Amino acid sequence: MTVHDKTIHATALSRRSLLKAGAGLAIGAYIARGGKAFAQAPAPAAYNIAPNTFVIIKPDNTVTVLCKGIEFGQGQFTGMATLVAEELDADWSQMRADHAPSNPVLYKNLLFGVQGTGGSSAVANSYIQMRQVGAAARELLVAAAAETWQVPAAEITVESGVIKHASGKEGRFGEFADKAMQMPVPSDPKLKDPSTFKLIGSEGIVKRLDSADKTDGKALYTLDIHEPDMLTVVIARSPKFGGTVKSFDATAAKAIPGVVDVKQVPTGIAVYAKGFWPAKTGRDALKIVWDDSKAETRGSAQLLSEFRALSKTPGKVVKSEGDFDGSMAKGGRVVEVEYVFPYLAHAPMEPLNGYLKWEGDTAYARYGCQFPTPDHAVIAQTLGIPMEKVKLDVILAGGSFGRRAQQTTHVARELAEVAKAMGPGKPIKLVWTREDDMRGGYYRPYSIHRMRGVVRDGKIEAWSDTIVGQSIMKGSAFEAMTFKDGLDSTSYEGSNEIPYDVANFKCDMHQVDVGVPVLWWRSVGHTHTGYAVEAFVDELLEAAGKDPIEGRLELMGKKPRHAGVLKAVAELADWKKAKVETGRARGVAVVESFNTFVAQIVELSMTDDGPRVHKVWCAVDCGVAVNPDIIRAQMEGGIGFGLGHILYAEQTLDAGRPVAGNFDTYRSLRINEMPEIEVVIVKSTEKPSGVGEPGVPPLGPAVANAMAKLGVGRPRQLPIVPGASA
Amino acid sequence: MAAFALKINGQTHQVDVDPSTPLLWAIRDGAGLTGTKYGCGVAQCGACTVYVDGQTVRSCSLPVSAVGSSEVTTIEGLDSKEAKAVQKAWVALDVPQCGYCQSGQIMSATALLNLNPAPTDRDIDLAMNGNICRCATYVRIRAAIHGAAKTLEG
Incomplete structure (x- = not known):
């Protein structure tokens, strides 16, 4: 409507x-x-x-x-x-x-x-x-x-x-x-x-x-838009990021019944057809020679060795307190670990798409648009008409997890480009296939955290976190508001401000350029910093002989809301007294993101196929709770989303080419793997804060910490079950 | 291109598509019924689930030429008491988040209850693990299936 x-x-x-x-x-x-x-x-x-x-x-x-x-x-x-x-x-x-x-x-x-x-x-x-x-x-x-x-x-x-x-x-x-x-x-x-x-x-x-x-099929999404004379457009894009079209032959594509036209657009070769199937088969029939001279051609193994080497050298200091090197030099129980985080696709159930009709001096766009203002501006700019001559209506979208908002507005631009290439008066629906989505980049950045710390007399005396990662915001309209001292703050958010009192603290970073487009992914930097901080504090507390919850609370003197959710989740799960079944263990983590505080306790066992999470207890403090049942739903969904990814998901690169193309190779959590979940909302009179993302970050480290408790160690490299296929 | 007379939800729809076209696209782009969704195209996610002669089928992977005179049922044509109980339970528990996979979830859940009026958690796992929900609404899907089973009992 x-x-x-x-x-x-x-x-x-x-x-x-x-x-x-x-x-x-x-x-x-x-x-x-x-x-x-x-x-x-x-x-x-x-x-x-x-x-x-x-x-x-x-x-x-x-x-x-x-x-x-x-x-x-x-x-x-x-x-x-x-x-x-x-x-x-x-x-x-x-x-x-x-x-x-x-x-x-x-x-x-x-x-x-x-x-x-x-x-x-x-x-x-x-x-x-x-x-x-x-x-x-x-x-x-x-x-x-x-x-x-x-x-x-x-x-x-x-x-x-x-x-x-x-x-x-x-x-x-x-x-x-x-x-x-x-x-x-x-x-x-x-x-x-x-x-x-x-x-x-x-x-x-x-x-x-x-x-x-x-529940009855009435909800209308962009893929459902059908207008008279509308053409569906599917695009062949470079298999490697940064590749361009050298030459193409559309003869076979144009011979497919239903294919109306084929045009070159800035992002590749666009096939226009009456419906999705001819557009897709037409796209598959294109013969394209790609120019990879400017493409990213490194593979995952090479990136890992380059990132790893960098992580062993000091980066640009984000924050330093006390004297980290001096404290380490005094000796004690020294712990050094590395955590490796893969590229992750968002893979919302509805792949990217958009509808646009350009009339020459006006245009009408309609799609599940997450960032209307920048999208609106780029559509107008691409079509060469003033912004007020473009009407953009927003409709429901089948998920996003960050994918439908881009710092580069690349989907809106592509939508306008395909309409422009066809000329005025032709309504078009641009559709990305699942494979286009999975292999199309804009991933959660690949990163490494090298953590070092020392425990003396049962106390964490020093902590450092050296991050190697790619900036999401660099070169975009958001650079000015997110960069501090030349570094993208969304790459280290959560690592520079830990909730624990540690006298000698350092966080430093290597910001690396890779030719793979990256994007915010449900909880942004916290997707990896939450894991690094919470797995590492657990590791240090273990070295100090402390209980994971008691030990955390002792260090949380200045963080009452972190402590609040931690106490609440401990009570919910009966952490102190519960008798955990033989073969199972529990782990805990607490992460603040977007001003919302979430603590989770995970109970799991190990199977031949990796960890089986049986139950998750979750406490959330999001200020005034406006809709408690939606808060619970977002915690449940965040836990499932987090679990599926830390267990199975990664996008790897083979000589620059993204490998996983669908849910058979990018495994998603299924109902038989979903744990039981109990959520408690901590009463608060603070300003309300969000719940869409904050349920995700604590899940991974809570799983890691439970695995350590079970004696199989904390995973150093995610996903936990690499190479898993559905 | 070829003309197919598809029986969908009790009505005949004339669609003119290539015989290799998956039933999904004949339903969506041909018959104009958009409740059945595209999620993967390779029978991995279940968003495209429909019934062909009462059997659940991944319509993204069945060529329209193989459908013949079979009766196709989509989410728009669900009207059994099991289906109504499932949809009611879905609303009562506010199961959907983005909602995009839910047509397929409801088709699979209804099919389960048609065969098994009192499914256990294990039965639900087996019947529903072909339907991916990226929002991970699985806790509520499970609860809603149990809820629907309960209402059908009484």
Whole structure:
């Protein structure tokens, strides 16, 4: 559904009131200045295309909340609607949600300064803003009812979607929506005291708004878009990163029935066809000679030896406290280990795709877009038209895990390029196959952590972490905001600030260039730093003869929220007293990411096929818990996602060519491998923080630590079961 | 190209495609039914699961020319009491996250309950391990199948 043309009655909320959302704005403005791609954003005046900014109230009393970000499983629709409904005093049954269109002014993420979803920020950046929207809408409806009934607004109450006056007058939202639209928008709507919340933090009342459509096949994804005369496009891209087309022969491809045309585009050779199958078979029939002169040609073994050699030399210092070298020189129990992390594909269930119709001087794009503002800008730029002449609608996406937002906007650019190559007036749907997705790069970076530490008299005296890795942000619009002293902070986040008091500490880094495109992957740097830190602290505590939980707590004097989740998970799993079955062992880890704190305890045994995780206990502190059941769902999903990858997943390179192409060689966790999970949400009055990513990082090290307890040692190189096929 | 008269959900759909076209694409691009999803194309993920004469099939790997006059059922055509119980249980537990694999999950879960009204965890593992969920909603899938079985009992 497109929001503009279906609106009947609506509550107009001015930008003035909606953007009064506190400190986020100032931060946003700063980020926008730093990002070069976003400098193209036009003046706000050009964007008055969405008058009903966040809430649509219809005569049938339904309240539709327009979400700034994309719903791709994390529960954003339900979360945003909860915040609005709370302040609006709506009944949950009348709430609906949809995506807001791309609009860099109205729908910017207040933490980013541009419209986009990421960094587990949906609730974190909207908590106050969406409540203000709900509160303003409520005040407008009350004012409209007061005028209609000729009674003072102060005498009117709203409860569960019903507006009432003591005189017995009663009405519902739909009746007053028209009049409310004409009223002046309150500049400073009053927000509820959290102690009076009915929906935020509730159990059993708020259900996901997208469940029904996702169980009967109705939910519409980009792959499902079919428009008259639409052509499906599949592209042959270089098998090696950085390769280019030397020459090609499309004779055989063009002979395939259903293939309409073949064009060279910047990313390869595009086959245009009536439907996916002819496009795909046409692509497979292309004869292409690739020029690999500028391609990355190193293989995985070579990268490992180069990274390993570097890790043994000092890198650029990220952080140094005390005197690491001096402390090591004093001797004691010295521990040195290396952890190797592979390239990982995101492999969302729905591979990348997009729909675009270019009309020459305007264009319409529609897809599961995670970063509307930069995508919007690059589509306009590629087509050579102003941004306000491009309309971009966001729809559901079949997962992302980071993949649908790119620092390079390469998918949006490719989408515009294939439309441009075909000429105006031809609607096209670009589709990546699973193999295109797996072999298309934009992986979690390959990295090595070399950890060194010393234990004396039962105490961790020194700790160092030398990281070798590839920057995600280098050369992108995000470089200015993520780089510190020439290093990409997302490569070491979590390694430079550990939650443990260690007097002599050092974190240093070698930032290496590899010709493989890399990208943020569910929890970004924490995917590897969480493992390195938490496996290593466990290793040092073992050397110190300490209990993994007691030992951690002793070092967490300055970290109450880390300690809080650790204590909570210990209690949940009955860590001290539980009798663990023979042949099984437990391990623990705690990681903070995106201001959310998660501790997990894993119980596993070893089989011929590797570890079998039986149960995971999880404690999470994400500040105010807006939707407890969605928080639990994200912890469950994060645990499964984390487990599948540390057990089986890696993308290897054979002379630069990515090897794994599908789920037969890039093994994914299946239901028979899913552990039982228990989650406890730690009560908190802190600002709400995200849950989409933070469930992932602790799982890997908790598994490693349980394996050590079982006597098989902590895996030094991931995945744990290399070469596993499905 | 060749013309095929596909019986899908009780209706005949004329689709004009190459005989090698997998049933999945005949259903999606030919008949315009998009609830059945593409996830891997090599019978690894189960997102494309449909029934052909009541048997679960990975439609991405079955050429349309092999379907003949068989009855094809997709997520849009599910209407048995088992299917309704499964879908209701899915909503009650808010199983879906991104939702993209769930058509296939529900087709497989319904097929399981058709054969086995009271599946054990082991039965669920065997029946459902051909369906990948990258969001890893497996805990809730398992619980929802048990929940659906319970409602069918009573």
